[in-house]
Amino acid sequence: MRLTPALAAALLTLAAASTAKAEEGMWTFDNFPIARANATLGTNIDQAWLDRVRLSSVKFGGCSAGLVSAEGLVMTNNHCVATCVANLSTQAVNYAETGFAPRSREEELKCPGGTAEILTEISDVTARMQAAGAGLEGQAFTRARDAEAGRIEQEACGDATDKRCQVVSLYRGGQFKLYTYKKFSDVRLAWAPEDRAATFGGDLDNFSFPRFAIDAAFIRLYENGAPVATPTHFKWNADKPVEGTPVFVSGSPGATQRLLTQDQLFTIRDVVLPMDQLLASELRGRLIRFSQESEENAFIAMDPIVGLENTYKRGLGRMRALTDPGFMAGRATAEEDFKTRSAQQWSDMQESVRARQRAAGTPQVFISPVNPWDQLSRIQPIARELYPAMALLEGGTGLGTTPVAGGSQLFNWARTLVRGAQEREKPSAERLPEFADSRLTAVQSGLFAERPVYSGLEQVRMEWWLSKTREWLTVDDPRMPVLLGQESPEARSARLVSGTTLADPAVRRALWEGGLAAIQASDDPMIQYLLTLQEPTRAIRADWEARVDAPTARASEQLAALRFQAYGDSVYPDATGTLRLTYGLIEGTDVPGQRFGAFTTFNGLWDRATGSAPFDVAPKLLAARERIDGDTVLNMAVSSDTIGGSSGSPVVNEAGEIVGANFDSTVLTQRNAYGYDRNVNRSVIVTTGAVTTALRDVYGMQRLVEELGVE
Structure with a gap:
């Protein structure tokens, strides 16, 4: 042959x-x-x-x-x-x-x-994590899983500053492991x-x-x-x-x-990578122009430019893979083999779950009448629609690399301070996962670190982000008045960068330790700006979690179970x-x-x-x-x-x-x-x-x- x-x-x-x-x-x-x-x-x-x-x-x-x-x-x-x-x-x-x-x-x-961290222990917490989301859908499912992960991490590490505990999802929800690290x-x-x-x-x-x-x-x-x-x-x-x-x-x-399906990869190929590549290319161009303006700027921009060049070339290699007919045909053949092997298993799994539910009298595990491949296919139009706003305003999609605010350090500090203050008013289990008690030590370490801040670089990053967000979401997007008001991207970014005092670690520490009262009383323009952004940015995140993350996690978990049955533990x-x-x-x-x-x-x-x-x-x-x-x-x-x-x-x-x-x-x-x-x-x-x-x-x-x- x-x-x-x-x-x-x-x-x-x-x-x-x-x-x-x-x-x-x-x-x-x-x-x-x-x-x-x-x-x-x-x-x-x-x-x-x-x-x-x-x-x-x-x-x-x-x-x-x-x-x-x-x-x-x-x-x-x-x-x-x-x-x-x-x-x-x-x-x-x-x-x-x-x-x-x-x-x-x-x-x-x-x-x-x-x-720096050294992995000292791995333990299985799959049963706890999967039980936490049983019978739930949408954002309730996502938040329940996040809360359980936070509890597991807190139980294992407590308030220790020399350890870090992390619940890790493996096989896209097929397993959950607790990783314990010695931290330096x-x-x-x-x-x-x-x-x-x-x-x-x-x-x-x-x-x-x-x-x-x-x-x-x-x-x-x-x-x-x-x-x-x-x-x-x-x-x-x-x-x-x-x-x-x-x-x-x-x-x-x-x-x-x-382990993504073909339809999920098509979203990355058609929406995520093209957008990320275009944005990275322009940010790189702006930074190169900035670096050419003076020797000082060349010094400041050297490391960011190298990082962007890596990001761009990495994306280029991935684009070539997803547009390679032979490569994609190979993946399609593999997926069909998987579907064929697991068709009867899916039917058996559905009946087994229903039998357990009938015996228990209450739902133990949610199982959709639609197979996971079709479920994931139905999610893709929603992901394609929401991705630009989620990537530009919130980040954290797990799909792309677009940096919120162009990676502005001042913006990121302000967002951490504002969100951290708001979230710490709630019980740990009800917070956004990055602000759970088990993760606050790491948040504080990054927030209080003494790092140099270059206002010219910050200006370039924020100006790029505001202009690109307006371009991608369009002028008529209802979030634009909050993002820009009556100002241009150049004027708003210049005002925020020149007026903030967040470059001083003592200021950041005081705001963090002062909690929500200190944040709300602050007259720092960057803090006030992030306060105004909370409603639209939290809204897009909630929408993404409910309509993309949660159903994707559900279907992926079912797909993982089928994969284990079809191929055993030979799968990585x-x-x-x-x-x-x-x-x-x-x-x-x-x-x-x-x-x-x-x-x-x-x-x-x-x-x-x-x-x-x-x-x-x-x-x-x-x-x-x-x-x-x-x-x-x-x-x-x-x-x-x-x-x-x-x-x-x-x-x-x-x-x-x-x-x-x-x-x-x-x-x-x-x-x-x-x-x-x-x-x-x-x-x-x-x-x-x-x-x-x-x-x-x-x-x-x-x-x-x-x-x-x-x-």
């Missing part, structure tokens, strides 16, 4: 819908297929190995990281500490340009608002290279291979003013990697959407920002349009350098050229299953030794959100050998080299 592209894609996608094969799967640590991984890779890992890897893995903000010494030293990516570097820098002392290389541990600087709120920057060393090739090389980037950095975990003792950590292995070697990647991938859940383990081989690819070997070296870096941005070598790195062994492997490609959020993930060999850190993937890998394709999925890794070379031969960080145990 001839394997056509469409059939090949179908077989690949079928694996995601049924039973994962080869390197596919972002597996939770409590359901990792040890036997299958060992059989595939020829390794011999066991549960004790998994436990050591889990306790050595770190979640750092929206990134991943790994413990590499007994004294709280953690390796992650340079782009994962970019915000910390920017917050610690000034135009006069810009660590992004010079690198940050403290000569002693005492010179390591605290990252404002930085937190004192995170200090221990080393970061020059930004040009980590971003060589710039946006042109981003999401590509070959790469030539030292995208690595170190942070250190502190507690009670001293480095944390971490006897469980990855052993550093700086040996030259060997092609074909099996490796494991442990990190916290952000979100995948592989979508990524949810929680710790996962994946694996693969160190290797390149010979796919047309993506042909490359497994490794790049420092010699390749020198060959690629032109002296002109973005192919100009960082000054300190260039100055050390004669001290660097040109054959040292700089970056490598691995066939592991990763996605955004996996940045910084430790790459570990069978012995449990760290051999690199994931920092990127190829552009074709962006389809990984919707399905894994071993032929093209490649993660891009900075090697421990390259990091050792940078520490020792470029930045003079011999004390860290010794701490890592390098001879």
Whole structure:
């Protein structure tokens, strides 16, 4: 039989819908297929190995990281500490340009608002969570589930400030797990290279291979003013990697959407991604224009621009996947197989539930007479209609990436203060979930952090948001008078930014601690503005929760039950920002349009350098050229299953030794959100050998080299 592209894609996608094969799967640590991984890779890992890897893995903000010494030293990516570097820098002392290389541990600087977490326990709370919504529909269902999650988290963590508890939905409602983390709120920057060393090739090389980037950095975990003792950590292995070697990647991938139905993906393809791409493109253009106005603006906008470029290119890769006929045909074939397998199961499930309900005399579980695929199809027109307003005014749809208020820090602080004050007047179980008692510690940590605020950047962000919201919702939208009144986007944003005092953390703390009375009495224009926005923004959120979130959760839960019956526990859940383990081989690819070997070296870096941005070598790195062994492997490609959020993930060999850190993937890998394709999925890794070379031969960080145990 001839394997056509469409059939090949179908077989690949079928694996995601049924039973994962080869390197596919972002597996939770409590359901990792040890036997299958060992059989595939020829390794011999066991549960004790998994436990050591889990306790050595770190979640750092929206990134991943790994413990590499007994004294709280953690390796992650340079782009994962970019915000910390920017917050610690000034135009006069810009660590992004010079690198940050403290000569002693005492010179390591605290990252404002930085937190790190280690997963210590996973427990099943499925029964409680599913019972909480029994017999309910719409927003009542959503709020009941949120309230139960808050109760579970509060019971497990209480008022502890050194722990965080999170109820996680897996398999889109098929399971709920309580994740308990050890939390560190004192995170200090221990080393970061020059930004040009980590971003060589710039946006042109981003999401590509070959790469030539030292995208690595170190942070250190502190507690009670001293480095944390971490006897469980990855052993550093700086040996030259060997092609074909099996490796494991442990990190916290952000979100995948592989378990969505075709109709749900069509909404993302037709509505969500086009809108997000257009908005991100314009915001990037405005920020580039802002950066060109002065050297100070260039310094201020550097990190935001890089982030937007990543967002845009990631969206582009996903658009290509959803408009690829072969890829989508593969998903359609997989869905039909699932429907065929589960048709009788759906009928049996309905009758079983009805029988239990009759026996109990009260409804135990809601079950629709309409099958879940049809239910989800009926929701899509509503989601398409509501998405623009929900994304622009409220965010949090779980579908796209449009930032509310353009990501304005002042706006977000004001919204937290206003909503927090209003919600804390209610019992915890009746609040919006982000303000439940169990989550207030994290809210306060972000709110009170001392971060620099640049009024020019804030103005650009808010002006963009107001103008785009008016454009997308139209001038005649009834919410426009509240958003703009009689002012232009330029005038309103300028007035709000120039008049607010929320850049001062003491002001934010006083407003938070003063509660609703202090908020209502405040004459701060940004606070007053957010007070006026509560009615329209809360209304769109309530509408979305009632008409999209709740029925989607209901149908998805039923779909998950059918999936378990059809395929058993060989199914892995979508990524949810929680710790996962994946694996693969160190290797390149010979796919047309993506042909490359497994490794790049420092010699390749020198060959690629032109002296002109973005192919100009960082000054300190260039100055050390004669001290660097040109054959040292700089970056490598691995066939592991990763996605955004996996940045910084430790790459570990069978012995449990760290051999690199994931920092990127190829552009074709962006389809990984919707399905894994071993032929093209490649993660891009900075090697421990390259990091050792940078520490020792470029930045003079011999004390860290010794701490890592390098001879």
